[in-house]
Amino acid sequence: MSRAPKVPEPTLLDKAITWLSPERGAKRMHARLTMTALGGYSGASKSKRTLSAWTPTAGSxxxxxxxxxxxxxxxxxxxxxxxxxxxxxxxxxxxxxxxxxxxxxxxxxxxxxxxxxxxxxxxxxxxxxxxxxxxxxxxxxxxxxxxxxxxxxxxxxxxxxxxxxxxxxxxxxxxxxxxxxxxxLIEADRVCNPSNKADTEALTAGIERDADGAPIKAHILRSHPGALGVKDRVWDDRPFFxxxxxxxxxxxxxxxxxxxxxxxPYLAPVIEKLKQLDRYTDAELEAAVVSAFFAVFIKPGQGGNPRLHHC
Structure with a gap:
């Protein structure tokens, strides 16, 4: 026995449109009810404010x-x-x-x-x-x-x-x-397309593959692309088998x-969080160092009244 779809709650915009034009408001609510019935996953909703701006691409x-x-x-x-x-x-x-x-x-x-x-x-x-x-x-x-x-x-x-x-x-x-x-051992940066050629189905990120995706050979730079004093970029072809x-x-x-x-890379999903935490830690340490320069002490003032001094 199928369960009836939950009727979506009208938003402020829905209420305003219904007040100005009941016919258009009814059509709008009918469309929202239809979309609710078709989609069973709330995470795929495009009408929720928390998800409306989340539009990732569906690339390979x-x-x-x-x-x-x-x-x-x-x-x-x-x-x-x-x-x-x-x-x-x-x-x-x-x-x-x-x-x-x-x-x-x-x-x-x-x-x-x-x-x-x-x-x-x-x-x-x-x-x-x-x-x-x-x-x-x-x-x-x-x-x-x-x-x-x-x-x-x-x-x-x-x-x-x-x-x-x-x-x-x-x-x-x-x-x-x-x-x-x-x-x-060959570092990852050294395996790249010769002469910065564009990636294709057969050559991707320095690796040539057959029609089934199996690797055939790799194009390896003789030196690291970020090495000091290297002007000429020469590639060697190395077979996988x-x-x-x-x-x-x-x-x-x-x-x-x-x-x-x-x-x-292992840290790729947390790069932003780690960098923000790093900056926050640096700011807290700097604030602690600055506050350590200030000391408060009490010494008698005129008439014997204590006065606060800081340095």
């Missing part, structure tokens, strides 16, 4: 994100550097998510390989030992600055502050090192919508 994931993404990155990074709440939030999430880093725990399906338990255990021990000899040294980092666990921390921190980060699995022969395999179909370029980010091409 790329259209809603990409025009604002550079500004979001810049402001989120500034909050991470200079805002104690923003920086603390990113530090806390990174620490609780990554911790000391993810370690390898080798487990093989010995029934498929036809191994007995001793063979499987020995292979797992050797594999974990070889992995540790690579992961616990700086050989795994192309810059030779961090070990594998430090790279995990930096990767997730970059995702939170910039929205995404790219990880290139490559090889580099280094003197005195047993392994050539290494990881190169090698000839055998193995993944060689990872795009690390959190997808929140279907068709979202790039990641959104």
């Amino acid at each position: 994931a790329a259209a809603d994100l990409l025009p604002d993404l550079p500004t979001l990155r810049e402001r989120c990074r500034d909050l991470e550097r200079n805002n104690p709440i923003g920086g603390g939030a990113i530090n806390t999430v990174t620490t609780k998510t990554v911790g000391t880093g993810l370690a390898l725990k080798s487990v093989v399906n010995r029934s498929i390989l036809g191994w007995d338990e001793d063979q499987a255990r020995e292979w797992q021990r050797k594999t974990e030992s070889l992995f540790k000899s690579w992961a616990e040294t700086t050989s795994c980092d192309i810059t030779r600055e961090q070990n594998f666990y430090g790279l995990q921390d930096l990767t997730w921190r970059s995702v939170l502050s910039s929205g995404d980060v790219f990880t290139l699995l490559t090889h580099k022969e280094q003197p005195g090192q047993h392994y050539s395999a290494c990881i190169q 090698n000839e055998r179909g193995g993944r060689v370029l990872l795009h690390v980010y959190r997808r929140r919508r279907v068709g979202q091409p790039r990641g959104v």
Whole structure:
């Protein structure tokens, strides 16, 4: 059994129109009753004063994100550097998510390989030992600055502050090192359209995709666009998959919508609130400092009457 729609309350304008022209007033109320019956969600109302000025656009994931993404990155990074709440939030999430880093725990399906338990255990021990000899040294980092666990921390921190980060699995022969395999982290700003070309269905925010939306290759600037002393802008093309179909370029980010091409910084929804809170805190601290300069004391005046003095 359907429930009859609730009759909308007439506004002051409705009452005025009804007083001047009862016929027009009746038509207006009939139209409002029809709209109430058709729409079941009050959040979609366009007649309420609190919602009438709220007219968001219905763009795609790329259209809603990409025009604002550079500004979001810049402001989120500034909050991470200079805002104690923003920086603390990113530090806390990174620490609780990554911790000391993810370690390898080798487990093989010995029934498929036809191994007995001793063979499987020995292979797992050797594999974990070889992995540790690579992961616990700086050989795994192309810059030779961090070990594998430090790279995990930096990767997730970059995702939170910039929205995404790219990880290139490559090889580099280094003197005195047993392994050539290494990881190169690429900051989000370096992946962009060559020569500032406009985004298309095939090329979006520096990433080329096939007709199904799968990534094919990324266009990577050789240096950061904000680097000092760099005049020439040169792009390198890096495929996401090698000839055998193995993944060689990872795009690390959190997808929140279907068709979202790039990641959104973690602090993006609270940028305005954090900045307002920052300004409010600064104003309160300045007021406290100014008031600390003033001291009030009492000393006897003429006739023995106390007088208040301040400095």
